[in-house]
Amino acid sequence: MYTYQQHNDLRTTLATHxxxxxxxxxxxxxxxxxxxxxLSQTFDELTCLSVLPAMVPYEHQVNTARxxxxxxxxxxxxxxxxxLGKTIEAGLVLKEYVLRGLVKxxxxxxxxxxxxxxxxxxxxxxxxxxFAQRNAWSxxxxxxxxxxxxxxxxxxxxxxxxxxxxxxVIVDEAHKLKNSKTRNWQLINQMRKKYLLLLTxxxxxxxxxxLYNLINLLRPGQLGNQTVFAKNxxxxxxxxxxxxxxxxxxQEIMVRNQRKQSSIEFTTRNVEAITIELSQKxxxxxxxxxxxxxxxxxxxxxxxxxxxxxxTLQREICSSSYASMCTxxxxxxxxxxxxxxxxxxQELYHMAESIPSYSKVERVIELVQQIQDKVIIFxxxxxxxxxxxxxxxxxxxxxxxxxxxxxxxxxxxMKDLFEHRAQVLIATxxxxxxxxxxxxxxxxxxxxxxxxxxIEQRIGRVHRLGQTRPVYIRNFSTLGTIEEHIxxxxxxxxxxxxxxxxxxxxxxxxxxxxxxxxxTFMTSEGKDEISARLSALSRRVRSLDIERTSx
Amino acid sequence: xxxxxxxNNLYDFCYRYFKHVGATILPSVTSTINVExxxxxxxxLTDRPFYWMWIDxxxxxxxxxxxxxxxxxxxxxxKDPENPKPEMITPGCYRMQxxxxxxxxxxxxxxxxxxxQILSPFALFIAKIxxxxxxxxxxxxxxxxxxxxxxxxxxxxxxxxxxxxxxxRPTAAQVLPIAINMDQxxxxxNQCIELDVQAxxxxxxxxxxxxxxxxxKRLDVYYDSVLATSNLDAEQIASYAAERELRKAEIxxxxxxxxxxxxxxxxxxxxxxxxxxx
Numbered sequence: 001m002y003t004y005q006q007h008n009d010l011r012t013t014l015a016t017h018x019x020x021x022x023x024x025x026x027x028x029x030x031x032x033x034x035x036x037x038x039l040s041q042t043f044d045e046l047t048c049l050s051v052l053p054a055m056v057p058y059e060h061q062v063n064t065a066r067x068x069x070x071x072x073x074x075x076x077x078x079x080x081x082x083x084l085g086k087t088i089e090a091g092l093v094l095k096e097y098v099l100r101g102l103v104k105x106x107x108x109x110x111x112x113x114x115x116x117x118x119x120x121x122x123x124x125x126x127x128x129x130x131f132a133q134r135n136a137w138s139x140x141x142x143x144x145x146x147x148x149x150x151x152x153x154x155x156x157x158x159x160x161x162x163x164x165x166x167x168x169v170i171v172d173e174a175h176k177l178k179n180s181k182t183r184n185w186q187l188i189n190q191m192r193k194k195y196l197l198l199l200t201x202x203x204x205x206x207x208x209x210x211l212y213n214l215i216n217l218l219r220p221g222q223l224g225n226q227t228v229f230a231k232n233x234x235x236x237x238x239x240x241x242x243x244x245x246x247x248x249x250x251q252e253i254m255v256r257n258q259r260k261q262s263s264i265e266f267t268t269r270n271v272e273a274i275t276i277e278l279s280q281k282x283x284x285x286x287x288x289x290x291x292x293x294x295x296x297x298x299x300x301x302x303x304x305x306x307x308x309x310x311x312t313l314q315r316e317i318c319s320s321s322y323a324s325m326c327t328x329x330x331x332x333x334x335x336x337x338x339x340x341x342x343x344x345x346q347e348l349y350h351m352a353e354s355i356p357s358y359s360k361v362e363r364v365i366e367l368v369q370q371i372q373d374k375v376i377i378f379x380x381x382x383x384x385x386x387x388x389x390x391x392x393x394x395x396x397x398x399x400x401x402x403x404x405x406x407x408x409x410x411x412x413x414m415k416d417l418f419e420h421r422a423q424v425l426i427a428t429x430x431x432x433x434x435x436x437x438x439x440x441x442x443x444x445x446x447x448x449x450x451x452x453x454x455i456e457q458r459i460g461r462v463h464r465l466g467q468t469r470p471v472y473i474r475n476f477s478t479l480g481t482i483e484e485h486i487x488x489x490x491x492x493x494x495x496x497x498x499x500x501x502x503x504x505x506x507x508x509x510x511x512x513x514x515x516x517x518x519x520t521f522m523t524s525e526g527k528d529e530i531s532a533r534l535s536a537l538s539r540r541v542r543s544l545d546i547e548r549t550s551x
Numbered sequence: 552x553x554x555x556x557x558x559n560n561l562y563d564f565c566y567r568y569f570k571h572v573g574a575t576i577l578p579s580v581t582s583t584i585n586v587e588x589x590x591x592x593x594x595x596l597t598d599r600p601f602y603w604m605w606i607d608x609x610x611x612x613x614x615x616x617x618x619x620x621x622x623x624x625x626x627x628x629x630k631d632p633e634n635p636k637p638e639m640i641t642p643g644c645y646r647m648q649x650x651x652x653x654x655x656x657x658x659x660x661x662x663x664x665x666x667x668q669i670l671s672p673f674a675l676f677i678a679k680i681x682x683x684x685x686x687x688x689x690x691x692x693x694x695x696x697x698x699x700x701x702x703x704x705x706x707x708x709x710x711x712x713x714x715x716x717x718x719x720r721p722t723a724a725q726v727l728p729i730a731i732n733m734d735q736x737x738x739x740x741n742q743c744i745e746l747d748v749q750a751x752x753x754x755x756x757x758x759x760x761x762x763x764x765x766x767x768k769r770l771d772v773y774y775d776s777v778l779a780t781s782n783l784d785a786e787q788i789a790s791y792a793a794e795r796e797l798r799k800a801e802i803x804x805x806x807x808x809x810x811x812x813x814x815x816x817x818x819x820x821x822x823x824x825x826x827x828x829x
Binding site for chain 2: 029193
């Protein structure tokens with residue numbers, strides 16, 4: 001039933017001592033006590049809790065660690081909502097395995113900006129001797145290593161990592177593994193590992209297949225093969241099918257804590273929509289662009305061409321006309337468009353160019369001056385970001401940028417600058433991930449993502465454990481544009497900002513929100529129809545929510 | 552580590568450790584230990600191999616290291632300027648691990664005598680038995696073998712700790728001279744442990760074995776169904792096959808029930824009376 005292994009090192013050691021046991025009885029007693037102290041006495045208890053030097057974990061974190069170890073046997077998807085401390089849970093699990101002598105060699109893969117933070121937390125909070133990966137030697141030099149995913153997947157590191165055997169692998173921000181065609185996913189799939197923890201607050205962003213891909217890394221076949229999964233669990237429109245069955249199967253491998261269930265008190269959130277009137281010139285541009293998009297949308301739908309660039313343009317024009325100029329330019333270069341469209345685009349481009357000042361930007365400067373405290377401004381677009389930086393600097397406001405593409409050192413440096421020198425941090429979506437900015441409590445959403453899963457990631461940067469002040473969230477809403485509808489949908493109808501994303505649900509929620517929205521905007525006649533259809537959409541989301549929270 | 556290490560026990564353990572390894576304990580206030588380390592102890596408690604390599608090569612005689620250990624319940628602040636580098640000792644901290652490891656190495660073997668006229672020899676063994684699957688449970692067992700008749704007594708440490716055992720042989724004592732065959736003793740104790748292990752409750756192993764089998768079965772079903780899809784090219788088939796082998800190996804590595812036995816300590820003890828099983 002079990003394999004039996006007997007170690008004979010004591011016999012060998014004794015032989016080197018002349019085959020005669022000699023030594024003090026008092027030391028023998030001490031050694032016996034020392035051995036006793038390092039035993040894993042039971043299968044059931046978490047032994048790490050009594051030895052954590054500088055931390056008392058929350059109850060839900062302890063329960064999660066216990067469940068991962070005892071019920072999920074060390075391979076799990078930790079999908080707590082943002083700000084509940086997935087890092088702590090992973091640390092507890094790791095510490096427990098290390099103490100029990102089950103884990104030595106460990107690799108922790110995180111976004112570049114978090115490498116140092118993870119290393120520090122493991123050392124300080126858990127007394128786990130973790131090191132940050134620095135060069136090609138690190139892989140073999142250290143037992144417990146924290147490395148950036150992007151470095152690890154490149155040569156020569158990749159080959160080195162694949163030649164190791166890891167007792168445990170932890171992947172933070174694991175939604176980067178949602179696509180099984182990517183190098184990220186394949187790296188994790190090919191690694192030899194005993195225990196595996198995947199951490200993400202948003203295991204499903206757009207598509208049910210993302211969840212499938214994550215779970216297949218942990219336990220292939222848990223959801224059947226892809227065809228079976230698609231047949232049993234995915235409806236058209238990427239809606240889940242047989243949600244109850246799916247949920248119970250997913251629960252065998254996933255732990256998800258929600259804020260409203262946990263015992264933690266979070267500070268309050270104050271949400272406000274800031275309405276902005278466009279200037280005449282801006283309004284003219286907006287109307288023209290929207291008109292153009294509507295026409296192109298119908299045509300492309302009929303010819304089954306991608307509508308992605310149209311969605312982008314529609315969203316950019318809401319963000320700032322500056323941002324839309326890039327996309328207009330790219331579209332002009334597309335060889336498939338007609339001369340007529342070409343001329344139309346050129347005209348739009350010139351209109352955008354000639355806009356003298358932006359009402360939204362003026363409002364942002366005004367607000368930042370009023371707040372007189374640290375502010376984070378989120379935008380989806382780099383062009384808007386650059387423009388904002390320029391305009392803030394012109395008004396004498398110190399601001400720094402934060403983007404996904406920054407290297408580890410630069411991200412830390414920017415965060416540091418923001419904390420100590422600057423008043424404003426202007427972040428794009430990708431840059432918002434994985435940094436903790438609890439020292440700031442003011443968030444301005446200059447534009448909103450159409451994907452509700454990503455909104456919580458934004459707010460989670462500041463509204464998390466460790467935030468001591470109430471959090472203020474301001475959503476910019478330009479009157480008479482699609483943005484007005486979006487803000488009202490997310491803020492008033494879905495209550496996106498008061499409660500939390502979990503209720504929109506990981507498992508039930510990944511209806512392709514973006515496409516639904518676009519469809520609504522493009523095919524509705526007039527404001528009232530849009531409103532009505534969005535209400536229907538939000539009811540659908542909320543009814544899923546109720547379905548989910550009822551047992 | 553477990554609740555057997557209470558915080559104040561740490562102080563007690565460290566104090567006894569330093570005393571018995573011959574370190575000089577300097578005057579200290581409550582719940583702190585100031586201690587001057589002999590060089591051999593220093594090498595075991597601090598991690599600076601290159602320093603020692605240099606010192607030994609150069610024949611240098613640096614002053615002995617002094618540690619300032621602070622335990623829970625002390626009012627010494629770890630950044631007290633009067634006290635140059637006080638060090639907070641908590642369960643599982645780096646220094647504590649080194650101390651435990653040093654104690655284990657130094658106390659691996661012993662010879663001890665009870666204080667009486669007529670003494671008979673016993674071989675005492677300590678064994679660590681581990682039940683391992685994806686979790687682990689350890690047991691520390693003690694066995695004493697009577698060297699005259701090879702009778703084995705189990706669970707003897709509580710009894711022995713209450714006796715007055717000393718390192719020196721009492722001058723007036725008569726010790727029965729007995730030839731000792733070490734290989735034979737190790738063989739006997741190992742056999743005894745194996746029987747002991749067999750007699751225990753192994754529902755844990757059964758459960759792990761069942762889980763392992765069902766996981767392997769699930770993998771088979773999954774990969775068979777994947778490989779049965781018609782539109783795979785040769786490269787994909789090879790990569791799925793490799794993945795399948797890897798996942799299988801991982802599951803066995805993680806789940807397969809194993810019993811690991813390691814003898815950790817051995818002593819020759821001379822007792823006036825047979826040990827009592829608890």
